[in-house]
Structure formats: C-alpha cells, structure tokens
Amino acid sequence: MKRIGLLGCGAIGTQIALAIDSGRIPGTLTHVYDASKEKASELVSKLNSKPEIVENSHLLSSHSVNIIVEAASQDAVKDVGLSVLQNKRDLMIMSVGALLDESIYDILSDACDHFKKTIYLPSGAIAGLDGIKSVKDELESVSITTTKHPRSLKGAKFFETSQIDLNAISSPTKIFEGSAKEAVSLFPANINVAALLSLSGIGSEKTIVKIIADPNTDKNTHHIEAAGKFGKMDFTIENFPDSNNPKTSRLAILSAIETLRKYCSDDIQIGT
C-alpha cells in the first residue's frame, strides 16, 4: 500500500484524510503537518487510523512515504516542493498558482526529471483540461470567468491596493480582468484553476481571467472558453462551495481524492 504524507489540514486536507481513513483511497496516511497545530490535531482526532503529526513541513518527506500531498498554500509549495523531490517522493499539488512563477516551475520540473519523480496536479475545481491539453498546439485564445460570492473572495491580496469594498457590492460586479499570471498572484486562494488552465494551454500571460463578485450566488462558477484551429470549446462548471471553506469548491476536493485514488490503485486509467 502507498504511504502518504499530508501537508495542510484544512478543507481539502481533511476530506482527503477521511477518504484514506474510510478506505475510499487505498493508501495509508502516515504523517501530517499544518502550520496550525490545532488544525493538525483536530484532523487526527477525526481519524480511526492515526497518523503522526510532524514538527515541520520538511520532516514530512524525510519519513518513508511514497507521496506528499500539498493542500496548504502557494508558499508551502515554494518552501518544500524541491526537498520533497530531492527526498525521492512524488508530490501532488493543489496550490497550483505557485507554478506560474517560472523559476519555481523550472526547478521542480528539472527535479522531477533528475530524481525520476512525478508531480500530480489534479484538475481541481474545473473540468475540460483533457480537451485543452489535446488541442494545445492549435489554441489561439483561452479565457476563464470565475463568479463567486463576495465572502468567497475576502482576504485576497488584491484588496490591499484596490478601492473595491466587497461589503458594498449589491449586484454582480466585475472586480478583476487580466492575465492568469496577475490573477494568481492577486487572488492566491481563489484562482488556482487559472494556473491549471494556463499550464495545460497557452500559458499564463495569454490566458485571460475575469473575476465577478455576485452577492446573489450560492455557487463558485467557472466559465471557460477556448478557440483555435481545432474549433471551439466552452465549459461551465457550477460548483457548490465546501461548507468549511467557501473559497474552495466541492469539486476541487473530489478531484484531489480521485487523483490520489488513481495514484494508489493498479487500475484501468480512463481519459486523456
């Protein structure tokens, strides 16, 4: 059985751990870490099979595990990504926005090659990346319009310099339009999906992101449009937010669980 280390015990990390504990993911959760000790202890208290809580994130991959699952933050990826691969562990990343920093991407990609290890990026809160990857060389334009309730956007770095007051928004309002590269740095906990789309398609400078704050919605909606020599693609994903973290969609959690289930299973692989 594959041995798993978990970095981040919040909304996604907790559901992954419960899926391992219930047998839905056929692996063993051996070690966990969260910058908040309380979060780590709270998670462990919910599990029948108790993993060890390690003292810092670097210790996770020094133990005998096959994969480290990151469900923490872009900073966590930048901090430990390389050491995980150097310790010859695979890595699954949810805070994909970290990879739009080219130096981080290049370091991690070279390390995968050098240490013969793999980084897994689940499709997260969107669908359609199989199609986007297949038509990559024929793509001319890609955009994603993300609509969330203002409470799901609170705390983003964008608001440190913007005059927009989320509490004053009373109808659907476009608060941002720009490249995926800018979006991921200004909304690090909201738009990792734009990083996934960029890495699968035409890159983070050319992928256009619009963010809409809608006080009347109870969903996190991602509308993706792609066009090129192959034809056109158009996907709308209407996600219910997670009950513990309204920034994060239920689909992001289920996609992480499915990616890890596949990693831990010898099975028929479906899809591109």
Ligand SMILES: NC(=O)C1=CN([C@@H]2O[C@H](COP(=O)(O)OP(=O)(O)OC[C@H]3O[C@@H](n4cnc5c(N)ncnc54)[C@H](O)[C@@H]3O)[C@@H](O)[C@H]2O)C=CC1
């Ligand atoms: N790829 C995708 O489609 C999606 C990605 N995400 C990203 O996945 C990550 C996890 O999401 P959630 O579980 O919903 O967040 P959360 O906020 O519920 O949990 C994150 C946990 O990680 C911990 N943490 C943060 N930085 C850390 C660090 N440097 N070292 C150790 N622990 C750290 C926090 O204390 C917290 O307990 C976030 O970065 C989020 O933006 C979220 C939704 C979709």
Ligand SMILES: O=C([O-])CC(=O)C(=O)O
């Ligand atoms: O869960 C979502 O809908 C999207 C999200 O937070 C992200 O991409 O970071």
